[in-house]
Amino acid sequence: MGKATGFLEFARELPVDKDPLERINNWDEFHRPLPEEKLRNQGARCMDCGTPFCHTGELINGMATGCPINNLIPEWNDLIYRGLWKEALDRLHKTNNFPEFTGRVCPAPCEGSCVLGINNPPVTIKNIECSIIDHGWDMGWVVPEPPKTRTGKKVAVIGSGPAGLSAAAQLNKAGHSVTVYERDDRPGGLLMYGIPNMKLDKEKVVLRRIKVLAAEGIKFVCNTEIGKDISPEQLLEENDALILCIGAGKPRDLPIEGRDLGGIHFAMEFLTANTKSVLNSNKEELICAKGKDVVIIGGGDTGTDCVGTSIRHGCKSVTQLEIMPKPPEVRAKNNPWPEYPKIYRLDYGQEEAAAKFGHDPRVYTTTATKFEADDQGNVAAVHTVEVEWQRNEQGRFIPQPIEGTEKRIPAQLVLLAMGFLGPEQMLLEKMGLESDVRSNIKADYGQYATNLPKVFAAGDCRRGQSLVVWAFNEGREVARECDRFLMQKTNLP
Incomplete structure (x- = not known):
């Protein structure tokens, strides 16, 4: 090679x-x-x-x-x-x-x-x-390629994020008529509003591809929430199959003292409002970090995106709290090849913070203990403590506070980026869908069929919060299984 x-x-x-x-x-x-x-x-x-x-x-x-x-x-x-x-x-x-x-x-x-x-x-x-x-x-090589024939079968896909788009693309290739429902004002889901524009351009990259999908015959219906604007019963009656790709949008909260103060937001509220403002020429109201001390609680890609966005707003300072220890510079012995290397990296947001403020904004093995209020009922500071990871009686590692390491970090904006706990439950409850122990939709990997006839599920709503590329994997695979269900055979990979 x-x-x-x-x-x-x-x-x-x-x-x-x-x-x-x-x-x-x-x-x-x-x-x-x-x-x-x-x-x-x-x-x-x-x-x-x-x-x-x-x-x-x-x-x-x-x-x-x-x-x-x-x-x-x-x-x-x-x-x-x-x-x-x-x-x-x-x-x-x-x-x-x-x-x-x-x-x-x-x-x-x-x-x-x-x-x-x-x-x-x-x-x-x-x-x-x-x-x-x-x-x-x-070079103009990426052009619409609509199927030469149609099967007469209709499929509704709920959610236009990574899993929904890949499922729709594959089913459309197989000749089925596909309609994708999205509750937001633009299709793309996580790709549109969960990832900032400087990391993934919405007009030049995301909407460009969606326009090709639409030209290939996929119908996109936005500003429509299933269970509110359209009943799931109506979709099931009008379609031969239904695929749920609704993501894992329920954020993990931090129920500590002062959580109800003003200025504390979930990361996705912050990122979504910002992208809408960028796309609508700053006409949308956004959660602004300009001139503020920002504290981001949580790491990962979402935390990094909050860092990069806050800096572009013109924040006064930015601190990112990570409860886990700082990763090693090279692979640890318990993280051998070919595992994904869990090593210290300076991602784009941290690189920008280091350039502007002189240091990596991440503070490791540290957790928030309470939010301090100002006299207006807004957050004024985050109180923290360092932790060490110890085994409990059940043998599980849990963080234990270290006495004497308490600190106070000024903050007029706090962003919670601690991951997600599964899909929002309203639609699942209305449809009577079975859930697993983690509140995700119950559907076996590789099969994707739920407990309801002709209803499938894929992506983060089935497997839990994961990588975009795993959502693409499941979108392609659920399309194959849905095609097999509709036609009793499939040529999809």
Whole structure:
């Protein structure tokens, strides 16, 4: 794959992003492309490794190992090395409906399991993937491809996030008539409102692809909430199958003293309002961080996005509380290849904070104990304490406060980014859907059928909060099983 000796001749190289102090002045994407010659050299680094773990898509110790949608990575690396861009795009689209999304927001578990990565920096898989699809759009190769025939079957998809879009795209390819329902004002779900514009451009990237899907025959109905604006019974009566891809939108709360004070918000409230304001030319009301001390409670991608957004607002300071310990600089012994490497990284938001304020905003092994009020009933500070992780009587690790480490952090805006607890329950209760012990919709992986006839579920509402690429995996797979249900056979992968 690639050049036989490429991994010996070429070092890992990524394009240099726009300077942090420059890019925080706007909401534009900040990644730059790599020149073609250098990109081909990166493709040449892909080894003829015999067993390419990069596209296995397995779960090891609860983490993705390799690509969950089984991208044929060695094949398109080889094609890029040879300069065969169109063939590389065709190969990429065989497994991935939306490589422009994964090429921007996926954490790249494929690179964590790259064989070259055992003792060298891994192949730049994510950057090559994004470059292939961006080149395809530039060349006009990505065009609507509506099915030649229709089956006469109708499918309703509730939710237009990653799982819903991929399910709709695959079912439409099979010739079914697909309608996607979205309660927000624009389709895209998490891709539209859960990820900031500088990380994934809404007009140039997300809506561009949705326009192609619409031209292929998929109908999008926005500003419509199933269970309120349309009953689920009506959808079941009008369609031959129904697929639930409603995400896991119930945020984890922090019920400590002062939680009801003004200025404390869930991260998604903050991010959604901001993106709507950006898209509507600042006409929407947003939760503004300008001139404020911001404290973000929680890590992960959502916490990082809150950091980057707060800085672009012009915050006075930003602090990010992480209850977990700081990860090591290199893989720990209990985190061997090909597991996803749990190592210290400076993501884009933290990089911008370091450039503006002089340090990484994250404070590790620290939790909030109470919110302090000002005389107007708004938050004025967050009280914290350091913790150490100890086993309890059941053998589980739990955080224990360390006496004498209490601190007070000024804050006029607090953002809760501690993850999600499953799907909102209103629709599940109205439909009588069975849930698992974590309140997710009960539907076996690989089958996706719920306890209700002709009703399927996929994505975060079925598996819990997870990666965008796992949602794409489940969207494609639920489409296959739905097609099998409708036609008694399927040709979908």
